[in-house]
Amino acid sequence: MAEDRISFIPRYHETPDQAAEYLRLTLPLLSKHRLPVNPVNYAIGYDYVAGNNRPLREAIDRLQQTHQPLTPELCIRFYKEYILDEAARRFEKVGDSLQHLVGNTLSEVEKTETQAGHSAATLEQQAALLQQQEPAQIAEVLQNVIQETRNLAAAGSELRSNLQATNREIHQLRAELEMMKEAAFTDALTGLLNRRAFDMKIQQLLANAPVGTSFLLLLDLDHFKKINDQYGHLTGDKVLRFTAEVIRKHLPPGQIAARYGGEEMAVLLQGFDRAQALRLAEQIRETLAKSRLKRRDNEETLGQVTLSIGIAGLEENDTVDSLIERADQALYEAKRQGRNRVIDDRGLIRRESS
Structure with missing residues (x-):
């Protein structure tokens, strides 16, 4: 089936210069209505100035004609009605x-x-x-x-x-x-599963996976805020995409990787023993640590980009919260010990960075 028939996600074909111009026009619009530049508000403003969404543009024009403000509440309503609801309409059409x-x-x-x-x-x-x-x-x-x-x-x-x-x-x-x-169920930036899909998969893990052969890995980029502050969010996004690709490269078929939130990612393993889970985590950590990322525009190196990883094995009577909590504690210990390392929840076994 031709790809252009799959239009569940809004498609944007603007060049970088066009997108930059829309950015220049969107920010004053949001400022005029005293709206914070968050993803929902920006999507509304972007579609309005780009003219991609006629019903949305007409709705905002009616507000302006009657001198009514574009409020955060209206932005959320418009986002649901003119952007998200399109997905529901497509599902209904297929049905x-x-x-x-x-x-x-x-x-x-x-x-x-x-x-x-x-x-x-x-x-x-x-x-x-x-x-x-x-x-x-x-x-x-x-x-x-x-x-x-x-x-x-x-x-x-x-x-x-x-x-x-x-x-x-x-x-x-x-x-x-x-x-x-x-x-x-896919995170648009990294191509990994999104948080909603991860929540479903970890529930399935607890319901069906045997104890002793199932593990949760939480992976967090070290000093990611510094990368965003120093090189900009576009470069930060590229680092996230590259990290996701490293994870995919090492992940065996049938295993699950998701963007857990922000710069944090998660991996669900089944059919692994503890040594195998630790070895996989080390391979991911080491590959990223040895990579030398550069900015495309000026070839400036970003320096060493590293991950801290916490691992928790599924235990009897585990809940989703308890499994995540142990993995998070192990991740915190990896950060505390200096970052760029893997820590196991069983005794918080230390894995020195190379």
Whole structure:
């Protein structure tokens, strides 16, 4: 299926210069209405000045025409109504399409069943006639039988063709639903699972995973605020994306990685023993520590970028909170001991940085 059919997420095609111009126009708009520059308010302002969202623009224009302020409460309402609700409409559209396909399929089956019933009755009549007819008339009866058989075959062929077309559409819709589901559970910046998906996965872990072979890793970039302050948030975003890619590179198939929040990421491991979990964490930490990241615009090095990692193993009677708490304590101990290291919750085993 072509990618342009998957439009669950708003798409922006502006060049860097266009986006910069929209930024220049958005900030005064937010300032005029005394709105903080948070993601929701900025999305509203950006779509307004870019003209990408006509219903949103008309709603804000009506406010301005009546000299009403654009408040944070209205921004949240507009965000839900004109941005988030689009996703709901797309889900509803797909659901309607599936219902339509099912209805058409049932109609085709009923039509073929009717034709088959009619053909069966006709064939019975012709069979009865064969027993009554003289030899000279049998040829005519056989011709009727042959024609009725052809009619039945044609109905079956038409049904098969219609079902094949329906099956293609269902596969297409299923692929779109999968893409929409993936988008809903993916962090847009890093490509890892988002916090909502992580919360679902860790619940599943506690419900199904055996004790002793399941682990939670919390990974936090060291001195990330300094990177943002010194090089800017765009560079900080690139560091987050690179870190996510390092995690993906080392993560075996079937294991879970998510953006837990801000510069903190999480990994859920199943089917690992403790030594394997520690080794994987060390590989991730060491790969990032040995990388030398540079800014693309001027090739300026960012210096060493490092991770601190806390590990907790699933224990009997664990809850989500207790498992996260132990991993968080181990992470805190890694920070306390100097960062760029892995700490295990079992006795807070120290792993020196290389």
